[in-house]
Amino acid sequence: MLRFLTRRGLSAAFILLIVSAVTFFLFFAVPGDPARLACGKVCPPETLVQARHNLGLDQPIFVQFVEWVSGIFVGREYEGLGHCPAPCLGYSFVNQEPVFGTIVDRLPVTLSLTVGAAVVFLLFGVGTGIIAALNQGKPLDKIASVSSLIGASVQIYFIGTLAMYFLVFQWQVIERPRYVPLTEDPIGWAYGLLLPWIVLAIIFTANYTRMTRSTMVEQLSEDYVRTARAKGMSARTVVLRFALRGTLTPIATIFGIDLASLIGGAIITETTFSLQGIGRLSIQSVNNDDLPMLMATVLLAAAAIVVFNVIVDALYAVIDPRVRLS
Amino acid sequence: MTAVTITETGRGRRSDSFLSVQDLHVSFQTEDGVVKAVDGLSFEVEKGTTLGIVGESGSGKSVTNLTILGLHSSEQAEIRGEIWFEDQELVGASRGTLERLRGNRIAMIFQDPLTALSPFHTVGRQIGEVYRKHKGASKREARDRAVEMLERVGIPNARVRVDDYPHHFSGGMRQRVMIAMALVCDPALVIADEPTTALDVTVQAQILDLLKDLQDQMGTSIILITHDLGVVAQAAHNVLVMYAGRAAERGTVREVLGTPRHPYTWGLLSSAPRLGSSVDVPLKPVRGTPPSLLTPPPGCRFHPRCDYRNQVGPDLCSTELPELSPERGHGDACYLTLTQKQEIFTQLMEGR
Numbered sequence: 174m175l176r177f178l179t180r181r182g183l184s185a186a187f188i189l190l191i192v193s194a195v196t197f198f199l200f201f202a203v204p205g206d207p208a209r210l211a212c213g214k215v216c217p218p219e220t221l222v223q224a225r226h227n228l229g230l231d232q233p234i235f236v237q238f239v240e241w242v243s244g245i246f247v248g249r250e251y252e253g254l255g256h257c258p259a260p261c262l263g264y265s266f267v268n269q270e271p272v273f274g275t276i277v278d279r280l281p282v283t284l285s286l287t288v289g290a291a292v293v294f295l296l297f298g299v300g301t302g303i304i305a306a307l308n309q310g311k312p313l314d315k316i317a318s319v320s321s322l323i324g325a326s327v328q329i330y331f332i333g334t335l336a337m338y339f340l341v342f343q344w345q346v347i348e349r350p351r352y353v354p355l356t357e358d359p360i361g362w363a364y365g366l367l368l369p370w371i372v373l374a375i376i377f378t379a380n381y382t383r384m385t386r387s388t389m390v391e392q393l394s395e396d397y398v399r400t401a402r403a404k405g406m407s408a409r410t411v412v413l414r415f416a417l418r419g420t421l422t423p424i425a426t427i428f429g430i431d432l433a434s435l436i437g438g439a440i441i442t443e444t445t446f447s448l449q450g451i452g453r454l455s456i457q458s459v460n461n462d463d464l465p466m467l468m469a470t471v472l473l474a475a476a477a478i479v480v481f482n483v484i485v486d487a488l489y490a491v492i493d494p495r496v497r498l499s
Numbered sequence: 500m501t502a503v504t505i506t507e508t509g510r511g512r513r514s515d516s517f518l519s520v521q522d523l524h525v526s527f528q529t530e531d532g533v534v535k536a537v538d539g540l541s542f543e544v545e546k547g548t549t550l551g552i553v554g555e556s557g558s559g560k561s562v563t564n565l566t567i568l569g570l571h572s573s574e575q576a577e578i579r580g581e582i583w584f585e586d587q588e589l590v591g592a593s594r595g596t597l598e599r600l601r602g603n604r605i606a607m608i609f610q611d612p613l614t615a616l617s618p619f620h621t622v623g624r625q626i627g628e629v630y631r632k633h634k635g636a637s638k639r640e641a642r643d644r645a646v647e648m649l650e651r652v653g654i655p656n657a658r659v660r661v662d663d664y665p666h667h668f669s670g671g672m673r674q675r676v677m678i679a680m681a682l683v684c685d686p687a688l689v690i691a692d693e694p695t696t697a698l699d700v701t702v703q704a705q706i707l708d709l710l711k712d713l714q715d716q717m718g719t720s721i722i723l724i725t726h727d728l729g730v731v732a733q734a735a736h737n738v739l740v741m742y743a744g745r746a747a748e749r750g751t752v753r754e755v756l757g758t759p760r761h762p763y764t765w766g767l768l769s770s771a772p773r774l775g776s777s778v779d780v781p782l783k784p785v786r787g788t789p790p791s792l793l794t795p796p797p798g799c800r801f802h803p804r805c806d807y808r809n810q811v812g813p814d815l816c817s818t819e820l821p822e823l824s825p826e827r828g829h830g831d832a833c834y835l836t837l838t839q840k841q842e843i844f845t846q847l848m849e850g851r
């Protein structure tokens with residue numbers, strides 16, 4: 174297991190390096206001069222040159238990239254701007270401070286939003302899937318399949334906007350979503366994010382219901398499930414310990430994909446519910462020409478996807494011992 | 500509506516056998532119609548003996564034995580008849596009663612140990628959990644018991660192997676694990692459904708020997724389902740030949756394999772090895788195809804494939820359903836006279 178994780182961790186690190194290089198060079202190609210921003214509105218040519226030098230922009234791009242990467246590990250010095258402690262993801266001229274601080278402020282919002290919603294739709298989807306599988310062809314099964322069909326066909330900007338309009342503004346049954354740090358007030362945290370969680374759950378649950386149901390139906394007719402019954406295991410044990418185990422692998426797969434797409438789609442979700450997470454931050458940095466900030470958010474999203482992949486791979490091995498062989 | 504119905508005329512348990520199946524009917528509701536998988540089957544198993552059940556695939560062997568354990572879903576299967584086991588009637592038994600019997604008093608060994616064991620749990624856990632469930636043992640005790648059982652079925656280095664997963668074992672070793680799991684609670688009856696079919700020949704013989712040894716040690720009764728007469732010859736005391744969900748012939752191994760009386764049994768035997776010879780010769784299929792269980796042929800279920808029905812007299816075979824007779828001992832369900840049966844079989848043997 175340890176070897177497996179090390180190997181996956183190393184390859185993840187490698188992928189991240191590639192992604193950051195590509196991002197870095199792409200952003201370098203984008204028109205716009207960070208030094209001009211750093212230098213302010215009225216900017217005499219000498220000062221501009223000085224600013225370029227301070228930011229290291231007069232160096233070859235390769236050197237800049239190496240400095241940027243090493244900044245992440247050891248921090249770096251921006252002449253005339255100050256020290257950017259490790260992990261230094263760059264310096265935002267708009268905010269006049271290192272990028273990292275802002276990211277750290279915003280990240281909990283995005284994580285609470287996505288991971289919270291993910292937990293809700295995972296539990297709910299798997300639960301309804303099991304119920305549907307155990308009631309094959311009966312009314313409960315039909316209700317589950319119809320509602321999951323509806324859920325799967327709506328989009329966040331549609332039902333999210335509707336929910337905001339009616340539930341929050343028209344009928345005022347729930348407060349406007351807001352972020353309260355979990356550590357300060359767990360109940361306020363959950364309550365503040367309840368609406369987005371529910372909306373995301375409605376959209377994403379369907380996948381899990383269908384996947385769980387169909388895999389569960391297969392698993393229930395597996396020989397080893399019959400063996401479990403033949404040795405006197407209770408119906409509950411048979412379903413939860415045996416049949417469910419076999420359905421977890423495909424669920425882990427779509428869960429990884431969904432988490433990644435939630436992070437990637439944070440822009441839409443956060444805009445819909447006006448929450449100040451990484452998604453909103455990336456839009457703001459586009460509007461402000463804040464390239465270092467934008468680049469950090471892009472990298473962060475990429476990192477999240479890579480990390481989720483590693484986690485899912487590790488989960489496979491935890492779920493199914495046969496995977497551990499290779 | 501309950502799909503499981505109990506016949507009202509309970510005859511009660513026969514005193515001399517500890518498993519008694521009486522007039523069992525099992526049918527499945529399918530899209531094509533009602534499949535009559537078991538259609539009026541009666542048989543008995545005596546304590547400490549092995550009953551071999553033989554028949555072509557689809558003759559209802561597995562369905563019968565899954566019924567004993569109550570493993571058919573009551574929504575799909577309609578079950579009539581009686582199954583008496585140690586003073587309990589099982590067809591009408593509650594789920595709780597059945598759960599307490601399964602794996603405890605009656606255990607099952609399935610054909611393919613690779614698919615029949617959970618790939619997600621160690622063999623020690625799979626064996627141990629049966630013991631914990633039925634004997635209320637602690638985790639520790641269950642594990643020790645699992646090691647003991649693995650040693651008993653001849654798995655080397657059991658103390659280490661107990662933490663392995665089924666895919667770490669070879670086919671034969673896996674079936675030993677399955678047997679260990681079946682025997683962990685000292686069951687009175689073990690049902691082995693084609694336990695050696697998925698294994699290669701040398702391993703087959705080892706597994707059959709193992710079952711026999713364990714039976715000698717523990718006095719377990721065994722139902723050994725197979726389509727291989729060689730297996731029956733090697734490992735069973737009594738035989739039940741099944742055809743289309745019914746009994747065609749029943750008796751001791753010597754009676755049924757030595758002086759078979761039913762034309763279907765002759766068919767099975769015609770290519771099979773002589774009593775006591777090697778186990779690896781497959782059955783030559785009997786002429787014709789097995790009957791449809793949706794619309795079984797009227798009269799003797801075997802008559803469309805039978806070469807001897809002309810000797811019985813006009814139309815009897817295709818109209819009247821023959822019953823197993825005599826009621827005890829060597830019995831068969833065929834209208835030919837005993838003399839006819841003896842003569843025909845003698846001729847068949849000479850013709851070989």
Ligand SMILES: Nc1ncnc2c1ncn2[C@@H]1O[C@H](COP(=O)(O)OP(=O)(O)O)[C@@H](O)[C@H]1O
Nearest residue numbers: 527534536555556557558559560561562563792
């Ligand atoms: N759950 C089920 N639903 C419908 N038909 C079934 C079911 N289980 C078994 N059958 C049918 O019952 C017949 C007997 O099957 P089985 O007992 O498995 O035969 P075998 O003697 O080979 O073990 C077969 O025709 C099979 O298709």
Ligand code: SF4
Nearest residue numbers: 799802805816833834
């Ligand atoms: S009863 Fe008739 S058809 Fe059936 S096996 Fe005997 S001879 Fe053949």
Ligand SMILES: [Mg+2]
Nearest residue numbers: 560561562692
């Ligand atoms: Mg079978």
